[in-house]
Each structure stands twice: as structure tokens, then as C-alpha cells.
Amino acid sequence: MSEETKILLTENEIPERWYNIQADLEWPLDPALHPGTKEPAGPDDFAPLFPMELIMQEVSRERWIEIPDEVRDIYRMWRPTPLYRAKRLEKALGTPAKIFYKYEGVSPAGSHKPNTAVAQAYYNKVAGTKRIVTETGAGQWGSAMAFACNLMDIECKVYMVSASYQQKPYRKSMMEVWNATVTSSPSNETQSGRAILEANPDSPGSLGIAISEAVEVAVSRDDTKYSLGSVLNHVLLHQTIIGQEAIKQMEKADAYPDMVIGCVGGGSNFAGISFPFVPDRLAGKDIRFIAVEPEACPTLTRGEYAYDFGDTAGMTPLLKMHTLGHTFVPNPIHAGGLRYHGMAPLISLMVHNGLIEPRAYHQKTVFEAAVLFARTEGIIPAPEPAHAIRAAVDEALKCKESGEEKTILFHMCGHGYFDMSAYESYFAGNMVDYSLPDEEIARAMESVPSV
Numbered sequence: 001m002s003e004e005t006k007i008l009l010t011e012n013e014i015p016e017r018w019y020n021i022q023a024d025l026e027w028p029l030d031p032a033l034h035p036g037t038k039e040p041a042g043p044d045d046f047a048p049l050f051p052m053e054l055i056m057q058e059v060s061r062e063r064w065i066e067i068p069d070e071v072r073d074i075y076r077m078w079r080p081t082p083l084y085r086a087k088r089l090e091k092a093l094g095t096p097a098k099i100f101y102k103y104e105g106v107s108p109a110g111s112h113k114p115n116t117a118v119a120q121a122y123y124n125k126v127a128g129t130k131r132i133v134t135e136t137g138a139g140q141w142g143s144a145m146a147f148a149c150n151l152m153d154i155e156c157k158v159y160m161v162s163a164s165y166q167q168k169p170y171r172k173s174m175m176e177v178w179n180a181t182v183t184s185s186p187s188n189e190t191q192s193g194r195a196i197l198e199a200n201p202d203s204p205g206s207l208g209i210a211i212s213e214a215v216e217v218a219v220s221r222d223d224t225k226y227s228l229g230s231v232l233n234h235v236l237l238h239q240t241i242i243g244q245e246a247i248k249q250m251e252k253a254d255a256y257p258d259m260v261i262g263c264v265g266g267g268s269n270f271a272g273i274s275f276p277f278v279p280d281r282l283a284g285k286d287i288r289f290i291a292v293e294p295e296a297c298p299t300l301t302r303g304e305y306a307y308d309f310g311d312t313a314g315m316t317p318l319l320k321m322h323t324l325g326h327t328f329v330p331n332p333i334h335a336g337g338l339r340y341h342g343m344a345p346l347i348s349l350m351v352h353n354g355l356i357e358p359r360a361y362h363q364k365t366v367f368e369a370a371v372l373f374a375r376t377e378g379i380i381p382a383p384e385p386a387h388a389i390r391a392a393v394d395e396a397l398k399c400k401e402s403g404e405e406k407t408i409l410f411h412m413c414g415h416g417y418f419d420m421s422a423y424e425s426y427f428a429g430n431m432v433d434y435s436l437p438d439e440e441i442a443r444a445m446e447s448v449p450s451v
């Protein structure tokens with residue numbers, strides 16, 4: 001096996017196509033339903049929100065979809081991203097396991113999100129969109145969309161979850177540097193926001209609420225479209241360049257993963273790293289896929305697999321997915337990007353059929369792993385991928401017990417340089433592990449509509 005620390009590709013090796021897993025799964029994906037009629041939603045139902053090209057990608061069964069030259073050219077600004085062998089982490093753990101991680105923190109916004117933001121802004125520009133409205137949790141998606149819209153000369157408006165707006169003022173400044181307008185959500189600007197504030201003036205907000213606000217604004221104007229940073233099929237599709245690069249890099253390192261690990265909020269970074277490996281598994285290869293979520297928002301491990309709305313106000317189409325109920329407002333854990341009540345339908349379908357193994361951790365043990373990673377590998381991880389690090393460390397420690405030399409690949413989908421207040425709270429001993437009683441989940445689940 002090669003002993004390189006960084007396994008790099010050239011710009012010519014940036015993938016030319018996105019991989020569409022819908023071509024290969026044997027189980028059909030249940031259709032999205034219209035929020036009013038609860039009948040299957042057609043392309044026209046999505047037309048007020050998205051340009052037609054993205055709607056077509058959403059339902060496509062083609063295995064490969066070509067990446068437009070203009071998008072690929074922008075990818076060159078930071079792609080291919082590096083794959084690292086975590087030698088110093090391995091040594092600190094005393095594990096015989098080989099740990100690799102793919103690092104998306106080298107993008108301008110500091111995460112995997114620009115991979116789809118650039119593609120979405122491109123298809124909107126081609127369709128004549130003048131303005132994009134979106135929401136952001138931790139601020140990662142908002143900054144990626146601001147960056148992409150600025151490159152494509154599209155106006156960008158972001159509703160930012162109030163808890164993050166308070167915790168991460170520099171994420172907001174970053175969006176403003178790239179020309180976007182940022183509003184704390186819930187806001188007084190929309191009916192959905194005003195309704196939430198009337199019931200609870202101190203609402204910390206949630207992705208579900210922010211989505212309601214953005215969708216409300218988008219449908220009210222002809223020149224304005226909406227854009228989602230995760231969950232939908234086309235978003236997961238755009239992220240598959242990550243796993244395609246990782247496959248080439250693992251080959252270069254003369255290695256193949258026994259398991260692929262990633263954190264899941266809406267499922268896009270996990271899909272990006274793992275989906276391109278799935279055809280091998282379907283062909284009989286022994287490879288595990290482990291999706292890691294917070295105990296404070298345990299969508300896959302404790303939610304129900306059912307039709308539910310993507311937003312709090314019930315304006316989006318209904319998606320068949322794991323859900324904690326669309327009115328569920330998670331506690332304000334530091335991994336803001338993992339505070340979502342639902343999950344990508346594709347990820348849910350694969351969990352439901354046993355192809356992906358879900359797992360949940362409390363945030364203190366996650367930060368313990370994040371600090372170990374930073375002290376050995378140098379990069380300070382965002383709180384979200386720190387969940388994947390926790391799982392990778394646990395798997396490596398299992399190998400230490402058993403003496404097995406497994407190969408672990410995990411996704412370091414973003415850096416944590418705007419998350420220092422989370423580390424500050426961890427070191428000060430102020431970090432709280434929120435336990436979530438069954439009754440609380442059951443109460444939120446009452447909002448799941450009967451279909």
C-alpha cells in the first residue's frame with residue numbers, strides 16, 4: 001500500500017458526469033405528493049420553485065448525467081479535493097485499521113455545498129431566473145448559494161435559522177461579502193414566520209421554519225426561484241462527484257474501504273461520498289455504509305418512515321422519508337446542519353431496505369473525537385462531520401480490540417473555522433447533551449399527516 005499522506009488528482013480527473021443512483025436501486029422511490037390534493041406531484045407542481053432542468057434531474061432514471069462545461073470549469077477553483085490518510089490519528093488510537101478521509105473543506109465556502117450550489121445557480125441562470133431565495137441552518141448552505149449566485153449574477157436572499165444567526169455572525173458576513181441579503185428566521189417578513197413568532201417570540205428557529213419562509217417568498221414572485229441545499233434527488237446527484245473522486249483516489253492508494261462513514265442532516269454529503277460505491281455493494285462486494293446523526297435530532301434511528309412535509313408550515317410537497325414530524329424543533333445543538341426533522345427520500349429508502357446503517361451520538365462525545373482529530377490531523381472539523389469522525393474512531397477502536405486491519409473511509413465534509421464558539425463551549429464545560437424522551441418524539445410525530 002502507498003504510504004502517501006495526501007492522495008491528489010489533477011484537474012483533468014474532475015468527473016465529467018454525475019452518478020444517478022435511481023438507475024440502479026431495485027426498489028422504486030415513492031413519488032412526491034401534492035401538499036393539497038395528496039396526489040402524486042408532477043413536474044408542473046414544482047415549476048414555481050425550480051427550473052425545469054433540475055425538475056427533470058429529480059425524476060431521471062439515467063445512470064449518468066453530463067456536467068455542463070461551465071459548471072465543471074467553476075469546480076476547477078477547488079476540485080479535485082484531497083483524500084488524506086489519517087496516519088497521525090491511526091497512531092494516536094493505536095489501531096491496525098487504515099483510516100482515510102475525503103476533505104471538502106477546501107471549497108471557497110468551506111464545505112461540500114458549493115458542488116450543488118454552482119450547478120443549481122447555473123441551471124437557474126440558463127432558465128432566466130433573476131433572484132434565488134433559500135434558507136440556511138448552520139450558514140454553510142447560505143454561504144455556498146451566495147458564492148454561486150454571485151458568480152452567475154443572480155440576486156440571493158437567505159433566511160438563516162435564528163439559533164445560528166446568533167451563534168455564527170461571521171457566516172452572515174461571509175454571505176454579505178458574496179452579495180447576499182440575510183434575514184434571521186423566523187422573521188416578520190412572511191406569514192409563516194409571523195405565525196411562529198406569535199406562538200413563541202423566542203423561537204430558536206429550525207430548518208423547517210426557514211424553508212417555509214423561503215418557499216413562501218419564492219412562489220409569490222415570477223422572477224424568483226427557490227433552492228434547496230440537501231434532501232432532494234438532484235442535490236444528492238450533484239454531490240456524487242465526491243465519491244467518484246474518492247474511488248480513483250482509493251485506487252491510487254491501493255486500498256478499498258470496508259466501510260464508508262458520513263454524517264447526515266438531509267443526506268447530501270453522505271450520498272456524495274457513498275452512492276458511487278453502491279454499485280459494488282449491489283454486485284456483492286462486502287462494503288458497509290454508516291450514516292451518523294445527532295441524538296438530539298435522531299431522524300433515522302428513532303423517526304418513522306412515512307410521508308411528511310419538508311417544511312414546518314406544510315407548503316412543500318409531501319416526501320416519503322424518515323421524519324420526526326414536520327413541527328419538530330430540535331434543541332439548539334452546535335451541529336446546526338444536522339437539525340432537520342426529515343431526510344433525503346433516497347437515503348431513507350436505502351436505510352429502510354438495510355443498505356445503509358444509521359447511528360446516533362450525543363454532542364459531547366462527538367466533540368471529544370473532533371478535538372482528537374484536530375490535535376492529530378491538524379484540521380479543525382465542523383461539528384457536523386465530527387459525528388462521522390466519532391464513528392470512524394469507534395470503528396478503528398473496534399479493530400484495535402479485534403486486531404482486524406480494516407480500511408475506513410469517512411467524509412470530512414467541512415471545516416469548523418466558523419464554529420469556534422462551539423469549541424469554546426466544549427472547553428468551558430458548558431456543552432449539554434440533550435436527551436430526547438419518547439413522549440416528545442411521539443408528540444411531534446402527531447403532525448405527520450395521514451396519507
Ligand SMILES: *Cc1c(COP(=O)(O)O)cnc(C)c1O
Nearest residue numbers: 140230265266267268269384414
Ligand atoms: C449542510 C451540511 C451538513 C448537513 O447536510 P447534508 O445534506 O446531510 O450533507 C453536514 N455538514 C456540513 C459541513 C454541512 O455544510
